[in-house]
Amino acid sequence: MVLTEIFAAVPVIAQSWMKSMATDAPDELKMDDGTVSCIPASDCHVSKHSPSTIGSDKNGNGERWCGVLNTCYKTNGVIKDDDPRVHMKLSRSDEWVQPKNIADFFTVIRTTLEKGKMYRLIAGNTGSGVYPPANAQTTIDITALPLYKCSIEGDTLKLGGCIPLAKMIDFLRTLDSDQFAYAEPIAKHLSRVANTPIRNRATPAGNLMLKYLHPEFPSDMFTILESIGTKIEIASINDVNGSTLIPICNLLDTNVSMKGKILTSLILPKLSGQEYRYHSYKISKRYQNAHAYVNAGFLIKLDTEFNIIEKPKLCFGGISKSFVSPLIVS
Known part of the structure; x- marks a missing residue:
């Protein structure tokens, strides 16, 4: 026991000695x-x-x-x-x-x-x-801008664009699954993105802008948010006091320019857990700290007898820089 304590103290002693020499x-x-x-x-x-x-x-x-x-x-x-x-x-x-x-x-x-x-x-x-x-x-x-607020507003969930991923995950896990069927699955998926230090600093807006600048980037954030019908709120230099709401998939439109603009928040729909089933997947080299080879998000609306009652939302990432959903291109 004493020997174990001595070995445990060696790194601390060595660190203190090195500091004393500098x-x-x-x-x-x-x-x-x-x-x-x-x-x-x-x-x-x-x-x-x-x-x-x-x-x-x-x-x-x-x-x-x-x-x-x-x-x-x-x-x-x-x-x-x-x-x-x-x-x-x-x-x-x-x-x-x-x-x-x-x-x-x-x-x-x-x-x-x-x-x-x-x-x-x-x-x-x-x-x-x-x-x-x-x-x-x-x-x-932009870390000092007021872009961290998360709130439920009517039939939508509003997430600030600059909220760290770690806090976004924690917030999603506080939501009622009966009102937000996707909350826990998305939180679980995001916990596989990068690693803890990066999730403490990275933001959803930054991740989406990386996808905007580099469409080939296999963004887990983009895929799972697109699969539930997320919209993004954008403020522009041409309308400082207002904002524009667009589907998140528009970021892949080559005609969309973010010059003089900033992504301020994400608007997620309220989807009842009694009606919707949501699942997401990520195939990667490691469980964490690795880009996806392929990722996917599936949203399905069912009746009480588990019959599909509307067109499912199927989204994929990592296939190509322009491919998102087979239901869009078919």
Whole structure:
């Protein structure tokens, strides 16, 4: 017993010893390593602070820098104030912006497009492990937007586009199966997607946008949501105060553009467990942490004698980038 305790303590002791031999880099070195640039006073929106010559740029031009540079850097180089967003200058052309509300989000989008720059939206940013991210001068972090709410509204279930998959699974498991026949099967299916750390960060909107950008991606999320008739709510720069509701399968339509738009929520129908039967499947190399070779979702409406009383919904993924349902193409 004593020997077991000694062996169990070895990793902890080794880790503490390694930490004792290391020291953190000084702030000056961190600021000069190219990961976070100094912020010129002309670009700093913290206007209540006066600039000071506390550093120079990489070309040695001795520009005047923001007087709160040290404070800013100790909060990961982010300047925070009453401005409704967090703004980080990564280089002379690249920037990271975190808007706090939808109105400010579209202001950032409009400004970026007017400058002729490319932008990229991120939340969990887990998709970059599947496909290399597109080149963009402006990265917009949407995790501060109010897109996490989940609620039952009349005959529909509304899920925020930025809710982490782990919380989405937990929420689905709280629903009454008599009202939402698909809740538990979908929760079980999603628990096979990726792994726990990724599900803690990944979002349904991000997964669906990956499917939009790469139709060949065998998205489990897309297949199972399409199989129950999910619709997506999209806000546009052309209608900041409104939104558009479209079937989720429209994401595969080459005529649909998401430029200047954001997927805000998923709208799932209420399907009684007394009438509907739902099953989904995933064939993959491993139970978890592997893309599907083929996935599928089947929704069938039955009467009390188990006769099929309306056209079943059969959806497949992983067949090709355009094939979804045989009932659509036949």
